[in-house]
Amino acid sequence: MDAFFAYTDTFAKLSPEAKDALAAVSKCRQLPKGEILLRPGAVCHYIYFIEKGLSRTYYIKDGKDVTDWLSAENSFAVSIVSFISRQPDIRGIELLEDSIVWAISYQDLEKLYAQYHEIEHLGRMLVSMGIVQLQHRFDELHFATAQQRYETLITAHPNVVNRVPLVLIASYLGITQETLSRIRSAHSTATKRK
Amino acid sequence: MDAFFAYTDTFAKLSPEAKDALAAVSKCRQLPKGEILLRPGAVCHYIYFIEKGLSRTYYIKDGKDVTDWLSAENSFAVSIVSFISRQPDIRGIELLEDSIVWAISYQDLEKLYAQYHEIEHLGRMLVSMGIVQLQHRFDELHFATAQQRYETLITAHPNVVNRVPLVLIASYLGITQETLSRIRSAHSTATKRK
DNA sequence: GCTTTTTTTTGACAATTGTCAAAGGATTGC
């Protein structure tokens, strides 16, 4: 759990007791690429902290695979709407690389929230970080061209882009793989020219 | 504060003491249409609960006015990224109707969060609701056509659509007012035909 | 190393949406 607490310490430090309580309900799992963390259509009962590796949250819309979110090291993978609302959701989660993840169940987390004010505080901070991230992602989609979105992404997360097939990046950006391919070729000639 | 607590009670009931503490830091303001609740470029120090009326959160992107969010009765108006991160943001908030709002400052809220576990719980629930709403809005933008987005909106919030100039609805949906106008005329002939 | 599969690129064309300009309508303020 070192990586987990190193991360959470940056915005909410916990007492040793609270850390112990959290550690006690966290299960570490080492899983291969391709593993399904959440089946599409199911209720999301776990939140996963990615210590090593990479996952994607996705869903099928009109027969097409849409990548909704990518989670690399030191971030969380969860179907957030399902996890919060306790309702099934079309979103699924799968691993794109061999990974080491920490899983915490909704029920265990709720118990800890009720029991430890400081863990509830951590939870509030985590959701708050989440909403800030989602808002940034939303803003990009709202009124930026496909090219602007791609450039923002490679600037902000170059490592993730290079670890993931472009088809997934395309749907993450809300465009087709063909359009992304064209943006990239235009972009690379523009870069070379300099 | 009756409307406020009637709303929050639906997902987090507070003790009388906690309600009193919250009420003590909440300021009620009756303000006219056009009033600026938050200046663009400033840090958002207040979260507003709309008891009556309507507000919009907006920003200027490439010289164009973009409506980011609409808040009607029994919902919150806030520049969420700025409020959480304590950084200035391009977003501003203005009233679209004469309104009655309750304002709570960030500092007061933080104090109450630290003081009352149950208010921190309420805060976590509020952000959680917020992230669910934002995710739904995001999903629509991600892979739906302009027409699908418009139809979802009039189905989900017909009252808001009718109270707001279409220019604002258009940018809320991520399209131009001309496109929205065309969608509407196509839509109304389609509806009449039935 | 070679085959198979997956991923990425390219081409031709279609659909959607945006841009610019102008004209109607509706509302507001006096």
Add this chain to the structure above:
DNA sequence: GCAATCCTTTGACAATTGTCAAAAAAAAGC
């Protein structure tokens, strides 16, 4: 009631992005 302002619609055309089909390139499996 009328002028001024704001809001909405319409038209012509351009730009962006999507769709379908196929080829090229890269990666994976044996």
